[in-house]
Amino acid sequence: MTRRVIDVNYLARVEGEGSLYVKLDGDTISELEFGIFEPPRFFEAFLQGRDFTEVPDITSRICGICPIGYQTSSINAMEDLCGVTVPAEIDALRRLIYCGEWIESHALHVFLLHAPDFLGYESAIHLAKDFPDEVKMGLRMKKAGNSVVQVVGGREIHPINMKVGGFFRAPTRRELRALIPELEWGLDAALRTVNLVTGFTFPDLKRDYLFVAMRHEDEYPMARGRVVSSDGLDITAHEYEDHFQESHVERSNALHSLTSDGRAYHVGPMARFNLNADFLTPQASAAATRANLVPPVTNPFQSIIVRAVEIVLAFEEALRIIAEYDPPEPPAVEVSPAAGVGFGVSEAPRGLLFHRYQIDGHGLIEEARIVPPTSQNQPTIEADLHDLITANLSLSDEDLTWQCEQAIRNYDPCISCATHFLDLRLDRG
Numbered sequence: 232m233t234r235r236v237i238d239v240n241y242l243a244r245v246e247g248e249g250s251l252y253v254k255l256d257g258d259t260i261s262e263l264e265f266g267i268f269e270p271p272r273f274f275e276a277f278l279q280g281r282d283f284t285e286v287p288d289i290t291s292r293i294c295g296i297c298p299i300g301y302q303t304s305s306i307n308a309m310e311d312l313c314g315v316t317v318p319a320e321i322d323a324l325r326r327l328i329y330c331g332e333w334i335e336s337h338a339l340h341v342f343l344l345h346a347p348d349f350l351g352y353e354s355a356i357h358l359a360k361d362f363p364d365e366v367k368m369g370l371r372m373k374k375a376g377n378s379v380v381q382v383v384g385g386r387e388i389h390p391i392n393m394k395v396g397g398f399f400r401a402p403t404r405r406e407l408r409a410l411i412p413e414l415e416w417g418l419d420a421a422l423r424t425v426n427l428v429t430g431f432t433f434p435d436l437k438r439d440y441l442f443v444a445m446r447h448e449d450e451y452p453m454a455r456g457r458v459v460s461s462d463g464l465d466i467t468a469h470e471y472e473d474h475f476q477e478s479h480v481e482r483s484n485a486l487h488s489l490t491s492d493g494r495a496y497h498v499g500p501m502a503r504f505n506l507n508a509d510f511l512t513p514q515a516s517a518a519a520t521r522a523n524l525v526p527p528v529t530n531p532f533q534s535i536i537v538r539a540v541e542i543v544l545a546f547e548e549a550l551r552i553i554a555e556y557d558p559p560e561p562p563a564v565e566v567s568p569a570a571g572v573g574f575g576v577s578e579a580p581r582g583l584l585f586h587r588y589q590i591d592g593h594g595l596i597e598e599a600r601i602v603p604p605t606s607q608n609q610p611t612i613e614a615d616l617h618d619l620i621t622a623n624l625s626l627s628d629e630d631l632t633w634q635c636e637q638a639i640r641n642y643d644p645c646i647s648c649a650t651h652f653l654d655l656r657l658d659r660g
Contacts, residue, residue, distance in 0.1 A: 237620075237632050249644070251635055253616070258624055265613050265639065267483040278599040283309050283568055283590050284395055290586075290601070291389045294645055296339065299332040299380065300579030301601075302393045303454050304586040309395045311468070312573025312590060313566050320559035321397040322455065323552050324383060327407075328393070329453040329577070330549040331379025334372060334417065336580035337500075337538045337545070340643045341424060342369025345535050348637040349431040365427065368420050372542065375410075375417040379549055382406050397563030407553045414553070418546040422518055425539040429522040433532040434634055436619050440529060440611065441494055442502035443475075445578050451510040451544060452503060452578050459506055460496070461527070468574035471585050477602065488607040495610035498582030499642060500537040501528055512551075515544035531615055531641040538643075568594030579604055581643050605644045612642055 237253040254262040274293055278286065286305045291298035303325060310317070342365065343355040352358040359366040377387040382402050384390025392398050440461070447456035459465045464474060475496075477486035490496055504511075504519075505526040511519060519540045528537060570592040576585050582604030589598040615638050623631055 235628060237628060237635060239632060239636060249639075251616070251639065253620060253635070255620070255624070258621075260617060260620060263613060263617055263620075265483075265609060265616065267485045267609070271484050275599040275601060278588075278596050281596050283588070283594045283596060284566075286588065286596065286599075287393050287395065288389075288391065293601070293603075295388050296336050296645065297332055297579045297581065298389050299329055299384070299393075300577055300584045301586075302390070303329065303577040304575045304579075304584045304601075305588070306393065306395050307455070307468070307575030307577060308573040308586045308588050309575070309590075310566065310573075311575055312571050312588070313395075313569045315396060315564060315566050317397055317564055318559060320401075320557050321563070323556065324398060324401065324559065325393075325454045326450075327549055327552045328380055328383040328390070330545040330552070331376045331383065333453070333545040333580050334376025334542055334549075335374075335380065336376075336643075337542045338369050338372040338376060338424075340580075341428065341535055341538055341542070342366055342373075344643065345637075345640050346428070346431075348633075348640060349428075349433075349535070368423070372417050372420050372424075375413045376545070378410060378413065382410060394563055396566040397559065397561075399562065401558045401560075401562035403558065404556055407556055411550065411553060414546055414550050418514070418543065418550065421539065421542040421546050422514065424542060425518040425522055425536065428535050428539050431535070433530055434619070434623075434637075436531060436615065436622065436638075437529045438531070438615065438618060440497040440501075440527075441490070442505050442527070443496045443498050443607075444502040444506045444583060445576060446507055447510075449510075451507050451512070451548075454577050456576075456578075458576060458583065461502075461506065468576045468585065471574065471576065471602075472587070475585075475602070475607075477606065483609065485606045485609065486602075487609050488602060489610060495614055496607065497611045498604050498607050499534065500541055500580075500582075501531065501534050502582065503578060504528060504537045504540065511540070512544045512547040514547050515540050518543050531638065534641050568592070581605060581645055582607065603645065605642070608642050608644065612639055612644070615641070 235255040239251040250266040252264045287302040290301040290305045293301050347358045381387045385392035442461040445452035445456035446459040474491050477488050480487050508526045522536050572589045574587050585602040587600040619638050
């Protein structure tokens with residue numbers, strides 16, 4: 232019996248620290264572990280005792296790439312608990328800043344983290360030597376997304392302008408219109424990006440996924456909506472924990488999420504696209520058609536095309552919102568604390584992001600729970616790896632390792648985001 236071992240001590244081109252270990256006994260996979268060893272960050276623990284109005288600023292520090300997702304899900308949970316509905320003008324601004332986050336996050340992933348895999352380069356630095364114009368285009372798109380976040384959110388990284396009830400300050404029409412020329416360039420660049428990534432060669436892997444994403448009655452989901460699945464689930468955030476459960480596995484400092492009946496599921500761009508393609512914006516829909524993307528897309532390697540289509544959508548939506556912009560007056564509604572439990576979801580670039588908070592009558596947090604996309608995707612990533620390896624046993628160890636790492640990067644895993652669970656018990660003498 233021939234034994235082979237694939238041991239990737241440190242995964243490259245992912246956010247955070249993870250590893251991959253595979254042991255093959257002949258044609259049988261005897262061990263397969265996608266490990267997350269980055270230390271837990273304990274966000275749920277140190278949120279306890281903080282005022283409910285502090286949560287958006289604290290949770291934004293979970294990730295420097297997708298802080299808007301954490302702010303939005305936490306705000307949705309607080310407003311849910313306190314019975315607050317914000318006006319359409321505030322909803323539009325929230326969608327606009329989310330567009331900025333999708334643009335900068337997706338552009339970073341497509342050009343700097345994932346494209347090198349498809350083009351055979353070790354890193355984006357090596358890629359830039361032969362494809363300087365493409366890498367510069369990706370960086371410029373990312374900067375355009377950051378500019379949207381800065382103008383609406385107050386700064387590019389960990390923005391400070393979002394609050395429970397709305398914004399501390401609403402941008403002026405003039406400030407937003409100043410973004411238009413670069414966003415128009417970005418829309419054209421995003422369309423070129425779809426053409427570029429459609430030409431990549433994709434490993435042959437198709438799987439029967441259970442897709443889970445948000446869905447809204449009249450828009451492609453970002454900051455608001457219900458939770459739906461490809462097998463007919465349609466619930467509010469209140470019901471999330473009735474259908475999805477987390478558990479600890481020894482090899483990972485991030486919890487693994489499964490459905491309540493023990494199934495792995497898939498969140499992220501492919502899930503959003505497959506469950507919401509009918510709400511794509513006009514140019515995004517046309518780009519998907521030209522790329523021959525027809526739901527359901529089930530090859531995880533083609534997620535890079537879906538991300539490119541979502542970049543088109545985000546630029547298109549940002550331009551629409553700015554053209555229709557009417558500054559909210561006031562920029563926020565008053566929110567008074569209420570004792571109870573609040574639930575919130577939103578669609579971070581990497582997928583569904585769930586928050587739950589229990590608050591006392593003074594507005595202090597008694598318990599917090601955050602379920603990021605990467606922890607939800609971990610079991611699905613391992614299932615992908617199992618099928619990919621089984622179908623490609625004839626590859627050399629080097630080539631098989633390359634494809635396994637690429638398969639993990641299909642999900643753009645934010646490992647740092649995922650490692651902040653804690654079951655905290657204090658016994659103070």
